[in-house]
Structure formats: structure tokens, C-alpha cells
Amino acid sequence: MDHNKQHETSHKPIKRNEMTRRQFLSYTLGGATAFMAGGAIIPMLRFAVDPLLQKKAETAFVKAIEEKDVTKEPKSIDFKVHQVDGWYESDPKLQAFVAKDDSGKIFALSPVCKHLGCTISWSGDEAPNLYHCPCHGARYTKDGKNLKVAPKPLDEYQVKVENGWVYLGPLESNTRV
Amino acid sequence: MFKGMYNWIDERLDVTPMWRDIADHEVPEHVNPAHHFSAFVYCFGGLTFFITVIQILSGMFLTMYYVPDIINAYYSVDYLQHQVAFGVIVRGMHHWGASLVIVMMFLHTLRVFFTGSYKAPREMNWVVGMLIFFVMLGLGFTGYLLPWDNKAYFATKVGMEIAGSVPWIGGYIKELLAGGTIVGAQTLTRFFAIHVFFLPGVLLTLLAAHFFMIRKQGISGPL
Numbered sequence A: 001m002d003h004n005k006q007h008e009t010s011h012k013p014i015k016r017n018e019m020t021r022r023q024f025l026s027y028t029l030g031g032a033t034a035f036m037a038g039g040a041i042i043p044m045l046r047f048a049v050d051p052l053l054q055k056k057a058e059t060a061f062v063k064a065i066e067e068k069d070v071t072k073e074p075k076s077i078d079f080k081v082h083q084v085d086g087w088y089e090s091d092p093k094l095q096a097f098v099a100k101d102d103s104g105k106i107f108a109l110s111p112v113c114k115h116l117g118c119t120i121s122w123s124g125d126e127a128p129n130l131y132h133c134p135c136h137g138a139r140y141t142k143d144g145k146n147l148k149v150a151p152k153p154l155d156e157y158q159v160k161v162e163n164g165w166v167y168l169g170p171l172e173s174n175t176r177v
Numbered sequence B: 001m002f003k004g005m006y007n008w009i010d011e012r013l014d015v016t017p018m019w020r021d022i023a024d025h026e027v028p029e030h031v032n033p034a035h036h037f038s039a040f041v042y043c044f045g046g047l048t049f050f051i052t053v054i055q056i057l058s059g060m061f062l063t064m065y066y067v068p069d070i071i072n073a074y075y076s077v078d079y080l081q082h083q084v085a086f087g088v089i090v091r092g093m094h095h096w097g098a099s100l101v102i103v104m105m106f107l108h109t110l111r112v113f114f115t116g117s118y119k120a121p122r123e124m125n126w127v128v129g130m131l132i133f134f135v136m137l138g139l140g141f142t143g144y145l146l147p148w149d150n151k152a153y154f155a156t157k158v159g160m161e162i163a164g165s166v167p168w169i170g171g172y173i174k175e176l177l178a179g180g181t182i183v184g185a186q187t188l189t190r191f192f193a194i195h196v197f198f199l200p201g202v203l204l205t206l207l208a209a210h211f212f213m214i215r216k217q218g219i220s221g222p223l
Helices: A003-011 A021-048 B002-013 B016-023 B037-062 B073-082 B087-114 B123-145 B150-164 B170-178 B185-217
Strands: A062-066 A075-080 A083-085 A088-090 A093-100 A106-109 A146-148 A156-162 A165-172
Touching (some): A021 B037, B037 B087, B073 B087, B123 B150, B170 B185
Antiparallel strands (some): A062 A165, A083 A088, A093 A106
16 A cells, blocks of 8 residues: 555545456456447448338329319229339339219229228129228228228328329328218 | 346356356466467457358348349349448448458468467367368358359359369359359359358358367467
8 A cells, every 4th residue: 555545544534436456357348349349230230220211202293094084983093103112113003093072072092901901992792882892891981981890991192183184192091081 | 237137047047157168268378468469369260250250240231131133133232332321331341351251261270370289189170170261262252243243243254164174073063053054143042042041051060160179179289
């Protein structure tokens, strides 16, 4: 013990939680190891979660059908959207049921059943004037209101009418029921 | 907290003797750089293993984006390198690590050679080490094709010609490696399978044998 320390402790014995050499060395070694492991692992984790953090592409409105062809009876139409999927770009076809309501407003419903995601169709012998799903018998009204089996109404495409053409945009929750 | 968790597990499973047996052994003075600085040459084997671990990790993450297909392989590599965050770093680790692992392994081999550590009773470990060396070269060769760019394609063509120059059976080796008569779609999937499943499996088995033997026989004595 050196002179100063002896002097100090003889006057007032301070209770200090002194770190042992072993503790200091294990913290230093552990810290350096964690730093190096982190340097290697963190970039990989950020790399892996990148799809979550990438900016989602805005869905553009797509020209789908002429306004004069839309009737009160829902009509199934196909339209193409441009899709960028990582390094792969494609123009997949989407389906929509387009109809006019009683006030003449045009709306478009998604054909994906809200029960478990099968594709529904309009009307027919077993469900006249209703949407029906072949998988578990879900039924929806013309507005997409869920009558049976399905827990939610059909999703709706955003619709824009310009120069006699109907444009379909991104999907949203049903606004009609 | 960790101590509490460790004790809880240890009371039930008695794990302490297990890791003690693996990790808790004295480093002989002649291989400890703290005693003789020149003993750093004994670190090359451990460094090779360290880089191998990084190769395995970065490779696992790369396969999240990579596809082994002649149409998409190049685009997926381009995408993961330039569009995905830290893609340059993760692919960089795998790219540079691949060369570094060969360098480190070579230095390790030189150390073993010049300290005479391959002599009895460690001849088997030398042989296993040589097998690891060839597996690593195989990993380098198969991995080189995967980006499916010009360099990869023509390097593999040259590699195929070398394989084809083996007397008598060269033609068969060449066709088996290429999965056909040309370097193409089937070569790429084949090399991918060899690169990520077959050779790593062999490598891990050989490494286990390598480490088991060095633990059992101990590090060779001072010069």
C-alpha cells in the first residue's frame, strides 16, 4: 500500500466496490468480443430485415374499362398493374367486379374472399344476385356486405373516372357497408 | 441476471463440466503471444476458423436474396448488392472472406509445416487438414460461378477444361461437374447445391474431426 492510500484509509474507511482484476479483464474481453461480433452481425441483420424497411411503392391508377360499359350488374374485368418485386418486374393481371350503384356511382370490388382468400364469383344458380365463394360458401351482397361465413365485407378498389374511362387504384377496406 | 439463468440451467443439467472440458484448458507458454510475441503464428488456425464462421453467417444471409437461376442470378446479386441496405457489406464479407480464408489456411499450413507439428502422433490431423484445404478450394471454385457474370462464367469454363484434362476420366468428371455438356442452367444449380449444402456439410464434419484431434492430442511442443 502506498503512502497516500494509507493516509486516506486511516482517516475515513470508505466502502468502495473495487473492481477485481479478473472482473475488469472479463468485462474488457467480453466488451471487445461483443463489439466485434456486433460489427459482423448487425449489418447482416439489417440486410435481412430490409424488405420491412423499404419504402412501399405507391399503386398507380390503371385504365380498366370504359365508363359506358359499366352496368348495374357487376361485371368481372381484368386489368394489368406494373409490379416491381425485388429484381423481378412484371405486369400481373388483377381482377375486379365493377358495377354502378343506384345513384349511378361506379365502384369496384376485389374478388378475394375475406374468409380465407379464395376467389369469389357473381351470381349463378346457387346464389342469385349475390357474390359467392366456392370454398366454404361465403355470400356477399352487390355492395360486398358479408352475409355468411366471411367475417368482413369485400375490399374495394379506389376508383377514378376520367374522360369516359374508369381507372382502378389501390385496395382499401369496403366503404359502402 | 445471466448468472441466475446459468445457475438455474446448471443445477438441472450440470453443463459446467461439458464446456469446461471444451474451453477451459491452459494455453502452453510457447504458443501464447503474451509470452513470446512470435507465437502469433499459432493464431492462424483459429483465425481461419473465425473467418469460416463469418463465411457461413454471411452466406446464410446472402441466400435470402440470391437465386441460382441463369436468368435471375445476376439480377438478384445486383439487387442485393445495390438495393438492399448493407448489401455491399454482407456480400463484401463473403467475397473478401473467401480469399482471406485461403490465405489464413495457407499461413496455418506453413506454421504446422515449419514447426513439424504434422509428425507422429498427429499425422491424421495433417491429412484431415489437407482434406479441409481441398474442400475450401472446392467452395471457392463453386462459389465463384454463382453471380453468373462474365468473370464467373469464363472462369468456370476454364475450370471445366482443367477438369477435362484429367487422363482417361476427365471427360466424365467434366460432364458430371457441369451437369451436361455445356456450362449453363444445370451447372449453376449444381454448383449452388454443392456450394451451400454438400461442401459445407463435409467441411463441418472435417472441422469437428480436426478440433477433436487437436483437443485430444494437444498442441505440439516447442521447437
